[in-house]
Amino acid sequence: MGNSTIEVRDFRKTYGDFVAVDGISFDVKQGEIFGLLGPNGAGKTTTLECLEGLRAPNGGSLRVVGIDPASEARKLRNLIGVQLQSAGLPESMTPEEAMRFFCAYHDVVPRFDLLKRLGLDEKLNAQYYHLSTGQQRRLGLALAVAHNPSVLFLDEPTAGLDVASRVDLHELMRELQAGGTTIILATHDMAEAEEMSDRVGILLRGRLVSTGTPMEITATGAGLTKVSVRTQNSSLSAPDLAFPAVSQYLSKDEYSIYFSSDIGPTVSAVIAYIEAQSDTLIDLRVERPSLEDRFLEITHRGVAR
C-alpha cells in the first residue's frame, strides 16, 4: 500500500434512505490506469465525486495523494484534474479564454499546445455553445490536464468522440501515465477499459464485486470460449446436434455459435461433422471471453439475485 495514490477504505455514501455506495475498498497505485466499471446507477459517479471532493462520504475513509478530499478539498485542486460527465462552461466562453481562465486559477502557464493537439486550434475563438459535443469534451479534457495534475479523473471521456479523437485521447492518456499520472477512468466502453486499464473494478449496486487486471477478471468467469462456425450448406443448423464440452449454442447471422469449456474436442468434432456431411467450412473463429462478456456475466448474475 506504500505507493498508493488513492486509498478507499469501507467507503459508504447514502442519499436519504438510498445507499449509493455500500462499503467499498480499493487502492490505486501511482502511474496506474484504474477502470471503474458498472451499469448505470452502480455508484461510479458518486465514488468519483467523493474522491474529487465534490461530495462528502457518509462512512469510511478516502485518501487522494494523502489528502482527505472531504475536509481538505482546497489542497487537492492543483493536484487533481477532472473531466466531469455533467459539467459545462459559460456559453460565451471560448476555448482560448477557458484555457487562460482556468490556468490563471491554477497559477500555471496556459497550455495552448493541448488545444491544438486535441483538434481545437481552429475553434480557439468559437463560443462554447457553438462547439459540438465532442469538441466540448475535448476542451474539458484539455482543461483537466493543463495544470499537469498527479491524478486525473475521467468520467466517460470518449462519449461523443469520433474514432480519431478517441485514438488521440488514448495516446494522451498513455503519455500522462508514462509521466507518472494516475488515472481513474469511469466508462461504459468495455473495449476502452480492457485496452487502457491496468486494473479494473466492477461496481454493482454500490458494491465492488470484482477487481483485478482485465486478464484476471476475464479468467475468473465461467471460462467458456466462443467457437463461431459458418459452412457452405449450413449443415450445422440442425437443432439436435451435440458436440463435446459445449454447454450453450446459438445461431446468428448464418453462424453457429458454441460456448465450449474445452475447445480442442469441440473444434475437432465440429470439423469432423462438417466433413461427414460433405459440407465446406467457410469461416471458423475461436474467441476468448472479453471483458465485456465477463462484465455482462457479472452484472446479469447480480441483477438476477
Next chain:
Amino acid sequence: MKAFMHHFAFEFRTGVRNRQLLLLNYLFPLGFYLMMGFVMAEINPPFRESIIPALVVFSTLSATLLAIPDPLVNARENGVFRSYRINGIPSLSILAIPALTTILHLVIVSALITATAPVLFRAPLPVNWLNFGAVLITMALACAGLSVLIGVISPSSRVTVLWSQIIFVPSMLLGGMMLPYSMLPAIAGKIARLLPATQAMNALNGLAMGKAAGFSPWGSVMVLLVSGILAFALAVQLFSWDSRNTTRRGHPLLALLVLIPYVAGIWLFS
C-alpha cells in the same frame, strides 16, 4: 490577482457579448431613457428635473434585477459551477465578480445618460457630483447584492423571473421614478420604502440633485449600504455549487433577512 483579473475581464466581455445581457445592460435602459426623454419630457415638462436620477435608477434595476439572477441559475443548472469548483474557483469570486462587472457597465450607462440628458432634454445636472457617484455605487451594490441573492436561492429560471419582478414592478410604480415619493399615500409610502429604488431616488434627490428628500437621504444611503452587504453575505452563505447536491448551508427563506435594513429604516430615519 491574475486569476481575478482574467475572471473580471471575461465577465465584463460577457456583459456585452451575450445578447440578453447586452440588451439589459445597455439597449433596454438607453432605449427607455430616450423614449422617456422624448415623450415624457414633452407631455410633462417637470419630469425633466428627474430624468437623470430616474433613468440612472431604472438602468440599475435593469442591469441588476433583470440581468444578474438568470445567468447564475443557468450556470448552476448547466454544471458551470461544478467546473469552477473542481478548478478551485472560490464561491466569493463566482458571486462578486458578475456584480462588480455589472456595476462597471452601470457606470458607463450612467455616464452616457448624464452626459447627454442636458443636451437632448434640457435636464439639470447633479449639483454634487461626489454624492452622485457615491449614491450610484451604493445603489448598484445594494441592487447587485439583492440580485445575486435571488440567483442563489432560485431553483429555476421561472422562479428567478418571479422574484425579480416582485421587486422590479413595484419599483417602477412606487420607487419615485415616475411619481414623486411625496405624492404617494402614507401606506404606499411605507411600502415603497421597502424598495431599493425608493431609497436610491430619495438619496439622489436629497444629496446629489439639490432637491428636497422625502425622508433622511443619508438614512437611505445607510439602508442601501447595509442591505447590499447583508445580501452578499446571505448569498455566500446560501450558495450551492449544483442543484443535485442536496446539502444547503441554510434555508432559502433566510434570504428574507435582507429586508431588515429597509424595515428598520422606516422607523429609524424619518
